[in-house]
Amino acid sequence: MAAWARAVRGLLLDVSGVLYDSGGDGGVPIAGSVEAVRRIKASGLKLRFCTNETQATREKFVKKLQGMGFDISVDEVTAPAPAACHILKERSLRPHLLVHNDLIPEFAEIDKANPNCVVIGDAAENFTYANLNEAFRVLIGMEKPVLISLGRGRYYKETDGLKLDVGAYMKALEYACDVQAEVVGKPAKMFFESALAEMGVPPQQAIMIGDDIVNDVGGAQRCGMRALQVRTGKYRPCDENHPHVKPDAYVNNLAEAVDVILQQL
Amino acid sequence: MAAWARAVRGLLLDVSGVLYDSGGDGGVPIAGSVEAVRRIKASGLKLRFCTNETQATREKFVKKLQGMGFDISVDEVTAPAPAACHILKERSLRPHLLVHNDLIPEFAEIDKANPNCVVIGDAAENFTYANLNEAFRVLIGMEKPVLISLGRGRYYKETDGLKLDVGAYMKALEYACDVQAEVVGKPAKMFFESALAEMGVPPQQAIMIGDDIVNDVGGAQRCGMRALQVRTGKYRPCDENHPHVKPDAYVNNLAEAVDVILQQL
Numbered sequence: 001m002a003a004w005a006r007a008v009r010g011l012l013l014d015v016s017g018v019l020y021d022s023g024g025d026g027g028v029p030i031a032g033s034v035e036a037v038r039r040i041k042a043s044g045l046k047l048r049f050c051t052n053e054t055q056a057t058r059e060k061f062v063k064k065l066q067g068m069g070f071d072i073s074v075d076e077v078t079a080p081a082p083a084a085c086h087i088l089k090e091r092s093l094r095p096h097l098l099v100h101n102d103l104i105p106e107f108a109e110i111d112k113a114n115p116n117c118v119v120i121g122d123a124a125e126n127f128t129y130a131n132l133n134e135a136f137r138v139l140i141g142m143e144k145p146v147l148i149s150l151g152r153g154r155y156y157k158e159t160d161g162l163k164l165d166v167g168a169y170m171k172a173l174e175y176a177c178d179v180q181a182e183v184v185g186k187p188a189k190m191f192f193e194s195a196l197a198e199m200g201v202p203p204q205q206a207i208m209i210g211d212d213i214v215n216d217v218g219g220a221q222r223c224g225m226r227a228l229q230v231r232t233g234k235y236r237p238c239d240e241n242h243p244h245v246k247p248d249a250y251v252n253n254l255a256e257a258v259d260v261i262l263q264q265l
Numbered sequence: 266m267a268a269w270a271r272a273v274r275g276l277l278l279d280v281s282g283v284l285y286d287s288g289g290d291g292g293v294p295i296a297g298s299v300e301a302v303r304r305i306k307a308s309g310l311k312l313r314f315c316t317n318e319t320q321a322t323r324e325k326f327v328k329k330l331q332g333m334g335f336d337i338s339v340d341e342v343t344a345p346a347p348a349a350c351h352i353l354k355e356r357s358l359r360p361h362l363l364v365h366n367d368l369i370p371e372f373a374e375i376d377k378a379n380p381n382c383v384v385i386g387d388a389a390e391n392f393t394y395a396n397l398n399e400a401f402r403v404l405i406g407m408e409k410p411v412l413i414s415l416g417r418g419r420y421y422k423e424t425d426g427l428k429l430d431v432g433a434y435m436k437a438l439e440y441a442c443d444v445q446a447e448v449v450g451k452p453a454k455m456f457f458e459s460a461l462a463e464m465g466v467p468p469q470q471a472i473m474i475g476d477d478i479v480n481d482v483g484g485a486q487r488c489g490m491r492a493l494q495v496r497t498g499k500y501r502p503c504d505e506n507h508p509h510v511k512p513d514a515y516v517n518n519l520a521e522a523v524d525v526i527l528q529q530l
Contacts, residue, residue, distance in 0.1 A: 126396045129429075136420065136429050154441045155401065164394075164401050168437035175436040176419045176429050 004226055005264040006249070010046035010201035011165075012192070014210035015053060015061075016213015018254050020068055022158050030232050032255025034069040039258050042197065043265065046199040050080065050192070050208070052151035052185040052215065052261045054099040055119035056168065058082070078195040080150035081106035082186030087184065093146065095119040097134040098169075106168055117146035120173065121182075122153075122166040130237055132169065139177045139185060139236060151185035153215055157234045186212075187219025196223070209257050211235045218245040228257050246252075268379050268514070269491055272528040275311035275466035277457070277485065278302075280318060280326075280367040281499015283519050284429050285333055297520025299334040304523050306336060308530065309331035311464040312414030314342045315457070315473070317480065319386035319431065322338055323347070328368040340514065343460040345415035346371035349384055352449065356409065363400040363434075365391060382411035383445075385419075385438065387431045391419040397434065404442045416450035418480055422499045438509035451477075452484025461488070472513075474522050476500045483510040491520050 012017065019037070020027045031062070040047050049072060053061055059073050063074045083104055088095060094111050096106045097104065099121035107119075118135050139145040153165035185191055188221075189211040196203055203224035211233030212218020220227040230237060232254070253256040278284065284302070285292040305312050313338060318326055323339050323346075330337050346368055353360060359376050362369065364386035372384075379462040383400050404410040416429035435446045450456055461468055468489035476480020476498030485492040494500060497519070505515070516522040 012366075125394055127397070129390055129392045132392075133426070133428050136433075137427055140427060142419070155405070155444075161398070162402055162405060163398050164437065164441050168397075168401075168441040171440040172429065172433035172437040176433040178419075 004256055005207070005261055007205050008045065008226075008261060008264070009205040010048065010196070010199045010205050011040055011261070012048050012050045012195055012199075012206060012208040012225070013254070014186075014216045015049050015051040015065070015235075016156060017211035017235070018209060018230055019070060021051060021157070021233065027062055028159065029070070030067045034071075034255060036254045036258040039262065041201070043262055044263075045261075047076065047203050048195045048199050050186065050195045051077065051079050052122075052153055052166075054080055054150040054185075055102050055106050055124060056102040058085065060102060066237065071198055078191065078198060080191070081121070082149055083191060083194065084150060084184045085110055086179040087148065088117075088184075090120070093148075095148070096135060097121075098123050098126065098131055098140045099150070100124050115150060116142065118173070119148045119150065120166060120170055121150035122165070123169070125165075127169055132172065133234040136176050139173060139179070145177045145179045147177070147179055147181040147182040149183050149185075151215070151263075152183045152187070152210065153183075155234065161233075186215040187222070189219075189223055192220055192225070196225075207261065209251075209254060210231075213239040213242050213245050213247070217247045221245070221248075228252055230257060269524055270472070271441065273310065273472050273491075273526060273530070274470040275464045276305055276459075276470075276526070277313050277460055277464075277471060277473045277490070278317045278519070279329070279423060279451075279473070279477065279481045279498075280314050282315040282500070283474060284335060284474035285315075286498065291329055293337070293424065295518055298448075299336075299517060301359065301519045301523040302336055302382070303404065303504055309526055310526075310530075311465050311466050312341065312473060313376040313460045314343050315343065315451065315460045317387075317418060317431075319345055319368050319415040319450075320365040320389060322370050324453045338373050340471060342422065343456065343463060345456070346386070348456060348459065349413055349415060349449045350375055352413065353382075353384075358382040358413075358485070359404045361400060361414070362386075363387055363388050363391065364415070365395055367486070374463070381407065382413060383412045384415065385431060385435055386415035388434070389428070392429075392434055397437065401441050402440060410442045410444045412442070412444055412446040414446040414448050414450075416480070417446075417448045417452070418477065425500075449489075451475075452487070454484075455486055456484055457488040457490070472526065473517060474516075478504040478507050478510050478512070482512045486513075495519055495522060
C-alpha cells in the first residue's frame with residue numbers, strides 16, 4: 001500500500017462478497033469481516049456501506065447483516081432504490097416495477113398508476129418470461145421509452161452458484177426496445193458522490209473496497225477515489241488482467257485491507 | 266415496383282408475420298396468404314421459406330402450416346437449427362441447449378455430453394431464471410466461451426401480444442460473459458446464401474419478402490437481394506423511418522406483393 005493510504009479519512013465498503021457471501025439461506029459472513037468493520041469504526045475513520053443490493057429494503061438488508069454480527073445501521077447504507085425514488089419524484093415518473101418482491105416497500109410512496117417508465121432491479125425469481133415480456137410491452141408502448149436500472153452488474157455469487165445480475169436483463173430490454181437505460185447505483189458517478197457527501201469526505205481521502213472490478217473499483221476510481229479489490233465474492237483471477245481497470249491494490253479479503261490501511265494511519 | 270422485379274426468378278418468404286400470425290392457439294393465416302403461396306408456385310417462380318422459427322422442428326412447423334391450408338413441405342424450408350447442427354458437427358462442439366422443448370429433436374444426433382458451447386434459441390417458456398443462470402454458468406466456466414444463437418430477433422408478435430425474441434436473451438448472456446454470439450439464421454449472410462443455393466438462384470434474381478425491417482429486409486439486401494417489407498406481423502409504422510434500412514418497396518401484405526411481382530413478369 002502506498003503513501004496515499006495515509007491521507008485516508010473515509011472508507012466505502014461494498015457489502016455482498018466483501019462482508020458476506022449471500023445465498024438462499026441468508027448468507028455467511030466472510031472470515032474476519034465482522035471484526036474488520038468493528039476495527040474501522042474504532043479507528044475513527046468514516047464509514048459508508050455502498051451497495052447495489054436491490055433484493056430487499058434497506059431495513060431488511062441491515063437486519064440480516066446485524067443477524068450475522070455486523071455493526072451496521074440503516075443510515076449508514078447507500079443503496080439504489082432510494083436514489084431511484086428521488087429521481088422518479090423529481091421527474092414525475094410513474095414506474096412499472098420489475099424488482100424483487102422484498103424491494104417493493106421502498107417504492108410505497110411512489111405513484112405507479114398508468115406507468116411512463118420501467119424500473120428494473122435484481123428481480124431474481126421475478127425474472128420470469130412473463131414478467132420480462134410485460135416490462136418489454138410497457139416500454140415498447142411508449143413514444144420514448146424510459147428504462148431505469150438499479151445497477152448494471154453482470155453477475156454475482158450466491159452460496160449455490162453464480163447468478164445473472166440486473167445488468168444482463170437490462171441489456172435484454174435495451175436491445176429489444178433500442179433504448180439506453182439510465183443506471184442508478186454503482187458504477188454511476190452520482191451514486192458514489194452521494195455516498196461521499198453523506199460521509200463528508202472528498203474523493204481523494206476515501207477508499208472504496210469491493211469485489212467487483214468494474215462496478216466497485218472502476219466506478220470509484222472514475223470519481224477520484226482509490227479502490228482496492230478483495231479476492232473474495234465474485235472476484236476471479238482473470239480480473240487481474242482486466243483491460244481497462246486496475247485497482248490501486250489487491251487484498252485477500254476485507255480483514256487484510258483493514259490491517260494494511262490501519263497500519264498506514 | 267421497379268423494372269428490377271422483371272428479372273426475378275425466385276422468392277424467399279419469411280413465414281411468421283407474412284404467412285400467418287402465430288399464437289398459443291397455433292396461429293391464424295394472414296388474409297390472402299394461402300392463395301398467394303399457391304399463385305407463386307403456379308407462376309413457375311422458385312420459392313423458399315426462410316424462417317428463424319426455432320420453437321418447433323421443421324416437421325412440426327410445416328404440419329402446422331399445412332393445417333392452415335398452406336402448400337409447403339419440409340424440404341422447402343431453410344431454418345436455423347439444421348444450420349446450427351452443421352456447424353456443431355464441423356467444429357466438434359457439444360452444446361448445452363437453451364431452446365424450446367419442441368426444437369430438441371432437431372439436435373437428436375448431436376453429442377451433448379460435457380458441453381463446450383451454448384446454443385440459444387427462442388426458448389419461450391423455457392427462458393426461466395433458473396435456465397438462464399444455468400446457461401450462463403456453463404458459458405462462464407469455459408476458458409473461451411462459445412455462444413451460438415439461432416437468430417438475433419428483438420421481439421415478435423403472437424396473438425396474445427409482443428414477446429421478447431432470442432436476440433434479447435442472447436444480449437443478456439453476451440453482456441454477462443463478455444462474449445459475442447455467433448448468429449445462425451437471419452440476418453446472417455451465410456443463412457441467406459444457403460437458401461439461395463438451395464433454390465439455385467443468384468441474389469440479383471431473388472426477392473425476400475418479410476415483416477422484419479432488420480432481419481429480413483436488411484439481411485437480404487446485404488446479400489445483394491431486393492427486399493420488400495409487408496405491413497403485417499411485427500411491422501410497425503416507425504419502421505418506415507428506420508435510420509439504416511430501406512426496403513425496395515412496401516406492400517400491405519403478401520397477397521399484394523405477389524400481385525405486383527406477377528404483374529411484372
